[in-house]
Amino acid sequence: ARRSDGGGIVVIGLGRFGCHLAASLTRMDREVLAVDRNPAQVQRFSDQIDRVVQADSTEEGALRQLGVASFARAVVAIGASVEASVLTVLALVELGVPQIWARATSQKHAKILSSVGAHHVIFPEAETGDRVAHxxxxxxxxxxxxxxxxxxxxxxxxxxxxxxxxxxxxxxxxxxxxxxxxxxxxxxxxxxxxxxxxxxxxxxxxxxxxxxxxxxxxxx
Ligand code: ADP
CATH class of the missing domain: 3.30.70.1450 (Regulator of K+ conductance, C-terminal domain)
Structure with missing residues (x-):
């Protein structure tokens, strides 16, 4: 049984990074709500992650309907589209999600994410590149x-x-x-x-x- 004590996490964007994140959290017995706008991605991960839904995460109303506002944490794992990532963070801020993690693909992207209200900005490509270099x-x-x-x-x-x-x-x-x-x-x-x-x-x-x-x- 998954925890339902407020330990649930919303993962938005099931690309190469997001799908691993959602799968790891699931293995850690966390309740995961995964969101992607691409039906093929939703289909692909539906048997590995508890709840995978198709929605455009830049739409605050869509996230609200999914119950995202009741989660304590959300991770925006979208990388390629800066616009989608920023608008998604903004929607989560509007919903009042207390802890928003967002993935940045550049320093400028990171600045925008922080200024719209992301609480934690992560750089998976930069961090992995650096670690592997060592x-x-x-x-x-x-x-x-x-x-x-x-x-x-x-x-x-x-x-x-x-x-x-x-x-x-x-x-x-x-x-x-x-x-x-x-x-x-x-x-x-x-x-x-x-x-x-x-x-x-x-x-x-x-x-x-x-x-x-x-x-x-x-x-x-
Ligand atoms: P990666 O490098 O991890 O593969 P991408 O940025 O290429 O990251 O993929 C991000 C994922 O986010 C894709 O599966 C894409 O369908 C999804 N995505 C992009 N924009 C939105 C959006 N507005 N709403 C929901 N999901 C989105």
Missing amino acids: LIVSRLLDFVEFDDDFAIATVRVPGSFVGRTLLDLRPEERSGVRVIGAKVPGERFRYASDDTPLTQGGVLIVEGGIDQVQRFAGRR
Whole structure:
């Protein structure tokens, strides 16, 4: 059963980005109301998402009829049409949706979205491009970058670490990164401690400044 405690989310625009977003939220057991004006998209996702309806989201009245005003959150996942995306945000603002997330495809697009009242602006293409660039040039397995030059990443246990201990290697003093988790191949991640086993093929979770994390992982 899906949650109906106000945790529902409206996803508008089932393009390449929106369909993954709606599917992930559904897997997280969230009630999703998905809207797209293209009947073919609606048809395509009708068995994967609880409620998928065909409507033009720039029409405030259409959204009102669908009950969008009673949702606490909406995501405008339209990317290609700046006009449709901006008018949709405006309609959601008029309906009084308390948390509006909107996808921007450029800085100017983002400015307009914020000025009409979007609360969170996201840049999926820019963020993914940036993240993948880090993965390509370094030996990082995965990488999340935060504000203020801080990152958390997963990295293979460096060859020089194998068979030693964190107590002995002191990566925080040497490289400025903190090892917070580790896993032995085939097992789950565990919080790292001084005597965490550092095995060949193992993976570490490290945190620190972006450059430090990158340098710790090594270049590819
Ligand atoms: P992506 O890059 O994620 O594929 P697109 O911008 O190409 O994003 O696709 C956005 C989706 O939004 C499409 O499925 C399109 O039919 C839908 N869409 C565009 N305008 C509207 C609108 N006014 N109302 C509802 N859905 C819309």
